[in-house]
Amino acid sequence: MSRLQKTLLKSKLSTSSTPDQVLDEEAEEGAWEESDLVDPNAPTPPHDIPPAEFAVPERRPRKQHYKATPWKAYWHASDSPNLSAPPCVFKVYYTTPTPSPSKSPTWFIFHHGAGSSGLTFSVLAARIHESLPEVGVLAYDARGHGATKTADADEKEASLDTLTRDFINIVAHAMRLSPLAADNQKPVEVVFIGHSLGGAVVTEAVRRFPEFWSPDNLPKPIISGLVVLDVVEGSALEGLGSMRSYLASRPQYFRSLEDGIRWHVKSHTVRNAVSASVSVPGIIQPGANGRYQWITDLSLTEPFWKSWFVDLSSKFLEARSRKMLVLAGTDRLDKKLTIGQMQGKYQLEVLPEVGHFIQEDAPEKLAGLLEQFWQRNRRGSALEIKALNAHSLVWGPSGTSTPAVMPRPNP
Structure with missing residues (x-):
């Protein structure tokens, strides 16, 4: 060259x-x-x-191939529990936490956005567990999405209440996947992470967790974090007006699975070809004519669109948990969130170089943010800082002792 x-x-x-x-x-x-x-x-x-x-190339580049990657490349296991009401058999992907004698068992539980699937978190989840083996990662296909099946194929229930109950039932299922030893008294911690519609679901789950938690034989986990990815009330409600035209503009079918992956990458819907190779197979399937079609018909959920996002900003700010909002641009902040951020009520992170699917476009960066967020807010971190301060004092300019490690303020 x-x-x-x-x-x-x-x-x-x-x-x-x-x-x-x-x-x-x-x-x-x-x-x-x-x-x-x-x-x-x-x-x-x-x-x-x-x-x-x-200045023309002396040779021509090879054609890029877009082959599907199996979910097993990123998750250790998968199952299909029959949970919730109306009855639903959920497709769940997970990697259980590695037991640690010094740290509480923790689950990062993900909820995807409308039209997506749990596989959208594949690369991100694998990266997190690789760096933090004591953290388990779990994602699932919401009802009406991916490989999840309802008892009634024509049932289109997608209210926020139903989706929230589903999510909390999945949290209980995660705790059953890695039962604690009888002598382990450490409480299980959970971090809720939701993208787009999933952000509204996990926010509602924090708010209504005591109301919806039903298993009598399981202790309630400690919710040590709430993370919302690229959704705020104002821009979400404004965007609903153009949702129909967006759905109409998408291809209605693809000739092959590779064509579906290629379209997502070329259209910049997903900007990471490696992530698209595992996530796209979770949202399209072969139809009767051999062509690949969308699994979820989002137009059927239109009656629920507005209710998903109404009062989302207030619910997020009032959620009783450490909170982080990750956006693809500051222009998405509405007035309530802007004021709340100035008051230090939550942690705001902006990744302007990515698209809407932050978890796929920037899995390394997002994994780093989630790891730092968890390390700072996990239940044992405050006790560790307190113990360190008790044994490590430095002298301030006035001659008075001050802590060697100052706890970072949290909203």
Whole structure:
């Protein structure tokens, strides 16, 4: 590759790639077939014409392939418990926490957005458990989505109440997946993480957890964190007006699974090809004509759209838990959240270089944020800081002792 071609390639990568783009674009652009060499006998351009006008590649890049990746590449197990009411058999993907003698068992439990599936968190969840083995990760397909099946195929119940009850039943199921030893008195901690519609569900779950928690034989877990991904009340309600046109603009079918993955990447719906290869197979399926169609018909949930997001900002700010809001742009903040953020009621993180599917576009960055959030807010962290302060004092300018480690203020 000539120096000019390399310069053009670097310029392209600097403007189009994202920090967490798992697909190595530079490698793809630099991969060539020997048979693609240009004719060595081609005429040389006149010397009086600027070379830039003839800066064409000497070889052609290979075609990118978009093959599906099985869920087992990112999750240790999957099951299909029959939970909730109306009756529903949920598809659950999970990796159980590795027992730790010094830390409380913890679950990160994810809820996806409308039209998506639990597989949207695959790369993110694997990255979290790899870094924090004592943390279990679990995601599932909500009713009407993915591989989850209702007793009545025509049942389209998608109210916030029903989705919230489902989520809390899934939390109970997670606790049964890794039963504690009889001598282990450490309480189970849970962090709720929801994307888009899932953000509204997990926020409602924190608010109504005592009301909806039903298992008598299970102790209530400690909710040590609430994380909402790229949804706020104001912009969500405003966006509902264009939802019909968006649904109509999408392809109604794909010729193959690879075509579906390719469309999501090329349209920048998901900007990470590696994540799309595992998440897209969870939202499209082959139809009677052999073409791949959307599993979830979002137009059937229209009666519930508004109720999902009404009062979301107030519910989030009032939730009795440590809170973090991760957005793809500050323009999404509404007035209530702006005031709440200035008052320190929650942690705000902005990743402007990503799209709506933050968990897929930037899994490494988001995993880092979630790990820091958990480490700071887990139940034992305050006790560790208190113990350290009791034995480690430094002297302030006035001669009075002050803590060596100051606890970070939390909303």
